[in-house]
Amino acid sequence: MPKVDATRDQRSAPCASVVIPAYRNPGLGECLDALADADEGVSFDVTVLLNGASAEVARIARSHASHVAIVESPVNLGVSGGFNAGFAATRGEYLVQLQDDVLVEPGATSCGTTASRSAA
DSSP states (O other): OOEEOSOOOOSOOOSEEEEEEESSOTTHHHHHHHHHHTOSSOOEEEEEEEESOOHHHHHHHHTTTTTOEEEEESSOOHHHHHHHHHHTTOOOSEEEEOOTTOOOOTTHHHHHHHHHHHHO
16 A cells, blocks of 8 residues: 655645656656646646655655655556556546656646636
């Protein structure tokens, strides 16, 4: 069972929850930096699932712990299992799957949530 390594504010749920399974990509830091810079008024939280991650990737994730929740799995759960374990620890109205090598462009989170709300 994955271990949740962060507490969450229970007062209000974010609009979106972003889950990033991390395994061995040291580019995770760039991914998290780009996501933090993409914040344009849409409330979202970020959860990194350490999916049997290397020590280097775990260190990178923990260096962002001030704005990222960390869920640990000692074994690699695969892509689907990683997303499922990460989403189990989130509260957002919308769920966003993000790979650890993606550099999010500004506006991406508001564009996705606006489109989803329009379709509902």
